Amino acid sequence: MKSSEIRLGACRFDPLTGALSDASGAAVDLRHQSLQVLQELAATPGETVERRTIVDRVWDNREGAEEGLIQCIADIRRALKDDDKTIVRTVPRKGYRLVPQRETGVATPAARTGRRTAALVCVVVLLGLVAGYALFWPGRAPDAASRVVLAVLPFADLSAGDTSSADAPAIGDALGESIITTLARYSEFDVIARQSSFRFRDQTRDLREIGAALNADYIVQGTQSLASDVVRLSVQLVDAGDSTLRMVDAFEIPIGEALEANDAIAHRIANLVGGSVIEASARTPRRSGEIDALILGNRAWLLFQSGPSREKWLTALNYVDRSIAEFPDVEWGYVGRALMLRNGVRFGWDLNRPEPVLTEAEAAAREAVDLNPQNYMTHYALGRVLMQRGDITGSIAVLERARQQNPSSAQVLNALAQSYIYAGETGKLLETVARVDRIDPLPGVLTLWVRAWAQWQTDDCDGAQATMDRLSSAPIEINKLRAVIHVCTGEIGAARRDLAAYLESRPEWTVAGEVAANAGNWLSEGPRQRWLDALVRAGLPD
Template identity: 25%
Template sequence: MERRLAAILATDVVGYSRLMGADETGTLAALKAQRTELIDPKVAQYNGRIIKLMGDGALMEFPSVVDAVIFATEMQLEMQQRNASLAEDRQIHYRIGINIGDVIVEDDDIFGDGVNIAARLEGLAEPGGICIGRNVRNQIRDKVDLNLEELGEVEVKNIARPIRAFRVLLDEKASALSTPVVAVPSLRPRKMKPKVLMILGMLMALLGTVAWWHFANPSRTDNANGVVQHSPTEATSIAVLAFKNLSGEADQAYLSDAIAEDITTELSRFGNLFVISRESAFSYRDQTKTARQIGQELGVRYLLEGSVQLSGSHMRVTVQLIDTREQNHVWAEKYDREVTDILVVQDDIVRSVVTALGEKIWHEAAESLQSKPLESFEAYDFSLRGSEALHKLTKDSNQEARRLYKKALELDPGLPDAHLGLAWTYYLDYDAQWSDTGTEALDQAYRYAQIANDEGAPGYEIHRLFGQISAARGDHEKALQHIARAIELNPNDGDLLATRAMLLRDDGQLEEAHKWIEDAIRRNPHHPDWYGSVLSAIHYMEKDYEGAVSILNRAKSLAIWDHLILAASHARLGEVKKAQQHASEVLTINPGFSIARITPRIEYRRHEDRQHYLEGLRKAGLPE
């Protein structure tokens, strides 16, 4: 293991998701131009190297801290000039943090506290600004003529001691350091070491063989919706069962559910893991089936089960990983922590599970997980209760969820989950027609989603919601771009796959929509009812009205959009009485419903699809 002292620079784009949501094509083009015309040439000029690009950010290393600071100063001044001629909503701003520290070098990457502190300093910088640590200030004090503003001792998360930080003032002294940008050839990607290439080649060949065998020799079963399923690759499949609540209080069950659900989400990030969705895994709660039986029914090799016991501010989480074929315990662990460390415990569990499954590449990815301790467990508690209410998908539960999310934000204004949940309440108000609201609800949803993104909510969740908002606004191309990006970030999430099916349906790509909803159902056989809503609407658009009715007849509960499809389908089948019954349910849910009012809300892009839907509603007798 190689260690060395390095000058580390961390940077990111401020409000990246907002920019992408407003103009994805233009933003990507602008970022590419800045990279080729400014950043790459300046990095080369000051002998630095870009270690890795991370979506909206980058990590760089410089042999000299003086060079790192001058690079950052010149880059930010040049960006000021570029932004000066642009409208405010099109301006791109970077934050930069610089630190000197001991780093661990592995292949062409670097790790360690030196890197973490640089990232924390970047978070302290203003948009368009530079923040440096005391050790950097000490090194450049007599070498670079810059004015600095001391920010004092700053407490930052996951760093044991306060950091003394300074802001670089971009004034006349800074401007005097500027030099012309000299074009250089594009920086070439770093070459992997031969050994790494060989290992990756062998791994990919193995995965390719497994994938070929899997698809060439499918094991077929039919699920409740009549959709053919294929068994996943057994060795890399897992389900996280509902954790038991041992707290002695029935109303604490939501906490154990939330921990299990978040672990499911984190495991889903690993693209080569087949992870059963929450609804399917949780359906085995309180059942007495053996691990082997559950594994066979879900088609997974491993189960993760556990328990949560809460006592005051103390929490004990016990987990165990079970091999369903051998029916033995692969790994078990007990965590005794304060409640504010819930997210850290989740990361420990994910890291241990991935390591137990044996792939070095996953282990390395798990090592990068760096969740933050919670500022306020009470705020997190309100946010969890809000999510529990939100998932019930009723008018009253949506209002209760909004109340709980707002309470959480009163206690912790920076809680990303609460901002994101609040955004969903406004979107659902518009989509489900629970209140007499117009596009202002979409604006509210978008605003809260932007805040959630800025506060660190998972990118795939942000892109999913942006996709649905874009579709509601009629921008189907942008909607599909957002959901594609969400799935890139979290390829195992059944909800994302089902959402893509819905957006493809709205875009008129019915064959593709069928494929995606089938894959979503395969990954989540005990899926929520809205998967069936998506599939039934696809059948309706294909003029398979009996298929649409059959799917919704198996749903546990029906939303307004389900009653609309059922009313139109029964009307098309000539079943007038049934059509009128569902039309009556629509008017019970939304007494102000009319075809004139719903027409602007219809998300189908093609004119023929819109007319096909509206004609079915008219046949059902719904008011004009």
Template identity: 20%
Template sequence: MFDHLLAHRGKVVSKDDLMDAVWPDVEVTENSLYQCIAEIRKQLGPETGLTLSNVPGRGYVLEQTEATERPRARWRWVTAAAVAVATAMVLGGWLAVWNNPTGDNSAPSIHIEPFENMSDNSHWSRLGQALAADIAGQLALNAWLDVTSKRTASAIEARYVLSGDIQEQASEIQVQARLSSSDTGVIVWADKWRGAESDWFDMQDAISTAVSGALGAEWSGAIARSDRSAAHLRGTDDLDAYEHFLIGTEYKHRFTPAAYLKSAEHLRRAIEIDPSFHKAWSTLAVVHALQGSNASTPSELRPIMEARIAIIEEAMRLKPDDPQTLVQRNWLEGHRWDFDRAEKVIRRAVELAPANADVLAEAAWVGNWRNVLGESSVEWSDRSKALNETWPEW
């Protein structure tokens, strides 16, 4: 499947074309296609320079984002594995699942449950599993989250559980999703969708994107908001690096000079605990940008910007293809008068995080300081507001 998408790189490939290319002589359902798409998305990393996006109502498009060497052998294995997984699911009736550990012990963990079938039609159970797999695949693109969709020890210990149900009423389908805390059982986020049964696959794409957008944003998503509340309840004397990051983010969003100082204090403490915590570095760069906007003289601004440059460079060294880091790099490239590179990296940030409300909003704001982005920035801003239920406050 990957080779077929690659052969049509930059073009929308319909679901029917993909199914004909991968299973020309086998009768399969679209669940198999979604499983392969999810597996390919899970394997897409910065080193590939590629992104796979949904085009609602039309299909999928594989796009080159940066000029990088493509590890051909690796993708042959991934494609074969994805097809084998999906075929086994069809023939044996089981759903492939995965774990996406980030390697960061402080990463919030979330377990994705299959969506429960509330009707008498058994095929909604299979479609509920496919929906959960698609959501897990999209959330797994957020490297700061530890995502599981298999009943393992790590899933049982997950900090959050995403569950939901599908109800069929006449020719209409209603889907509900809710995120709950494993410790307390408290629901920290919920949403619902309605649509015609005939539009299910477009509806599945829309739900996956909406859930990823609502939960995946590190500054304003439902998981981040819940973790900030928990961090405050547990106090600040012995917080780990992640908790300092969350509290620093909260102070940043108060948008006052005094709050910026507190934000920088917590972010620097996070960095002291874990010098490789690249998210703390990139967020600290944003705080310096906000502090710089309040500077009243060039002499007051200069040391703030010098510190910001050093912080961005360190974030780039730690993880150059992180979307938040790329947004900050956009400013740095413009500061160095390389405006073509500045535009390239801001668009790369959006390509890597198309459903992250924080990245989209910041890209729309920061990008126009260095480039003329035209309708792109309006689109990013509108998409950010649609994804972020707290956008007016944000």
């Protein structure tokens, strides 16, 4: 190794010559502009280089510099296989820092795990919330010519004059820029650069005109208002073609926490927007192959998540079966079929023949893994099916593989937590729940559901009740857990009301059905019997 070279993961880089090579010494391809950015970072390794400095030196403040810098950083990370962003680190609202490895040896697995954990702690809010709406995350980008285009407008300040704050523009602009940055990570669509979309600040032009000017298919717009030291934020996703409203969300946070919570809110908005765009695009597919299969899978899952029911489940199955029929060599249809068949048993819609259905589900999941073992969702689907079959040990092993491939997936971690609940592995359960708390700071129904279940499992009944109280709305299936927690806190009347509401929608449900669908998965008799006894006390018939 030359004295001028520095080690970057498995690669080596010579700042003097701009040569980047892999472990075997072969040159690693990196376009000229990205090499220039890498040289700027390598000039002061371990130190933060401000965005403005890089933009000045590489782009000379030319148009599109900010967007170009983001793309170059992504290129460098791909070349270095820096998936966990520990070599090229983002310093929020400042710039980037290059962290070379010492030549004394390759990091041990424990050291790599430590670095990964440290990175998670540093960028907590940037790694969560990918589950939910954006369930299926593709590994390869579609054809750029056919991708959907989004534009994010600056947030409008609606504060009254006497409550306006000097911080208001900063909050709105920081939020808008963070949403752009997060959306730019999606490969399903393109995002208009900030310097283009922010030109429409304070304009009253029709959104269709703005969409035409930016050549955007969808527009993200929002408002903020300050009242009594509270910031109220609302966001909308609008179809630029006909001004149809596609998505709405709102937040309310103390002004003092607004800038700190900016990234978490931006990440949630970006993923809600991303999921909504994928779902809307599924109505008029414009792509082929992998992306069409992906769209059909997302359409199925988003339909199912909008409120699980047997009717929606059957429709979702039609979508994933169509995906398999049209794209038999792409994994997404098999992933969707495995998960939907598993849900049919999980929610009791296919209890008359659970074993054959789960056998079909496992076959679909294994086919997905064979087609693309690098896609963490294929392992996630297989892990879910094995859990439903009662193979908890196998489920944990497969879900751990999915976690290794995507350590920022709250969806995978929540599934792991459920496996640990069934396995009675309290230490790993608490560790996993704590990790989800870090990467999912604005938790949805599934995260809160699993957290409350874990708290009940570990006899923290009051904590479980407090978590349940955070759920403003949830599918009726969660009423079983509500009832069990109320029994745990001694509120038998509330438990009976919870279960009565569940039985009103599922009058056929019995203890035998509960054992067949879920309770049989516990490896330990103690938690299983405690769960069933609580449901019987709440009124579940034999």
